[in-house]
Amino acid sequence: MKVPLWVSGLAGTLLVQTVCAFASISVPILGPPLMDHAGLSPESIGVVSALSSAGICWFLASGGPMLNHFGPVRTLQIGMACMAAGLLALSLPLGFAGLLGALAIGFGNGPNTPAGSQILIRSAPPGHRTLIFSIKQAGVPLGGVLAGLVSAPFVVTHGVLATLAMLVVVLLVCCVAVQPLRATLEEERQESEPRWAQALVQPAEVARCIAALRSHPALPMLTAVGASYSLMQACLTAFTATFIYTRIGVSLTEAGQVVAVMLFASMCGRIFLGWLADRTGNALRHLGVQAIISALAVAMLVEGGGKSPTALYACAALVGFTAIGWNGVHIAELARVAPYHLVSSVTSASSLFGFAASVCGPLLFMAIVASGLGYEAAFHVMSAQLACFGVICLLGRPTWWRRRP
Numbered sequence: 001m002k003v004p005l006w007v008s009g010l011a012g013t014l015l016v017q018t019v020c021a022f023a024s025i026s027v028p029i030l031g032p033p034l035m036d037h038a039g040l041s042p043e044s045i046g047v048v049s050a051l052s053s054a055g056i057c058w059f060l061a062s063g064g065p066m067l068n069h070f071g072p073v074r075t076l077q078i079g080m081a082c083m084a085a086g087l088l089a090l091s092l093p094l095g096f097a098g099l100l101g102a103l104a105i106g107f108g109n110g111p112n113t114p115a116g117s118q119i120l121i122r123s124a125p126p127g128h129r130t131l132i133f134s135i136k137q138a139g140v141p142l143g144g145v146l147a148g149l150v151s152a153p154f155v156v157t158h159g160v161l162a163t164l165a166m167l168v169v170v171l172l173v174c175c176v177a178v179q180p181l182r183a184t185l186e187e188e189r190q191e192s193e194p195r196w197a198q199a200l201v202q203p204a205e206v207a208r209c210i211a212a213l214r215s216h217p218a219l220p221m222l223t224a225v226g227a228s229y230s231l232m233q234a235c236l237t238a239f240t241a242t243f244i245y246t247r248i249g250v251s252l253t254e255a256g257q258v259v260a261v262m263l264f265a266s267m268c269g270r271i272f273l274g275w276l277a278d279r280t281g282n283a284l285r286h287l288g289v290q291a292i293i294s295a296l297a298v299a300m301l302v303e304g305g306g307k308s309p310t311a312l313y314a315c316a317a318l319v320g321f322t323a324i325g326w327n328g329v330h331i332a333e334l335a336r337v338a339p340y341h342l343v344s345s346v347t348s349a350s351s352l353f354g355f356a357a358s359v360c361g362p363l364l365f366m367a368i369v370a371s372g373l374g375y376e377a378a379f380h381v382m383s384a385q386l387a388c389f390g391v392i393c394l395l396g397r398p399t400w401w402r403r404r405p
Helices: 005-029 031-038 042-062 064-070 072-090 096-109 112-121 126-137 139-158 160-177 179-185 203-215 219-248 252-280 283-304 309-323 327-337 340-370 374-396
Strands: none
Touching: 005 031, 005 042, 005 072, 005 096, 005 112, 005 126, 005 139, 005 160, 005 179, 005 219, 005 252, 031 042, 031 160, 031 219, 042 064, 042 072, 042 096, 042 219, 042 340, 064 072, 064 112, 064 340, 072 096, 072 112, 072 160, 072 179, 112 126, 112 327, 112 340, 126 139, 126 252, 126 327, 139 160, 139 219, 139 252, 160 179, 203 219, 203 340, 219 252, 219 283, 219 309, 219 327, 219 340, 219 374, 252 283, 252 309, 252 327, 283 309, 283 327, 283 374, 327 340, 340 374
């Protein structure tokens, strides 16, 4: 029996998304020992997270011609190989090579959103499109769960260098595993971008990518909300393990388990909220309500998480379900309103602003902590900006605010 195109497309993109998330989220989970290996303070992991986000921005801004030239599956394979090289560089003492490694990890992680959207938008049944996109995006927290359950104990037992080597092997195995999908998922590929390498360093390509956001009046607001969520999510993934380890006083292994619970709840949230958005038909209002709930959940984690292990795990699960469970709904709505031929450009451009916020978020977070206000104040500032965008979504009600057909 022939497998439907959307099934193979979803399986392939979900696998790649999960493995890339497993590798990238393992880095901040390894934050304290990794920074100790480099001779830096624990909060310096924010520099690595910021550079990784900068690498994602680089691809999203300039990687469109590369995606068109190689096709979505081959581009995903190149991305995983780039992440593996970045992890090898990160195993060096955190000098220039280590910083380049963090940038390479981000650049290799960048193709997942535009390449996955290009594969799924032409194969997913319209009536279940948000759910299918959400299942694919659930690979991010699923990879995070694996990172929390596998990487934290692995580094305690085998050390930082062995853990980074393990992540490299996983990426390369996945790179080989998705090769058969090229025959079915790249049938319509056209190699029309011979100068893709030049585009990676041309500012004009960035401007062309951003211009795609003018193709629909809903896109600017969707992009702003996505950037707000991305800022919050970047701080949660970069600092939750370190916050729990240094301020609440749990072991590194248990900190990884808490992060795993948070990301598992995020995986469940993405799937459930994707299904709910398909039923309600109003993605922006949905994202606005979720933003306000997310801000309250983060406040509960920061203020009440240290009272008991039960409270810590419960608050982490609520944060994951809400504050990190937004992405599938957002990407699916971007793909829905974008003109068909601009789907990859629109998702790249919107994600570019999101990951730009991911660069600024950890740096601002670090500055607040370094000023003496502490982790608690930093988390409250990040959650407050998300709540403000949620209120704007609910009160703005632009002319296109209506139930989608």
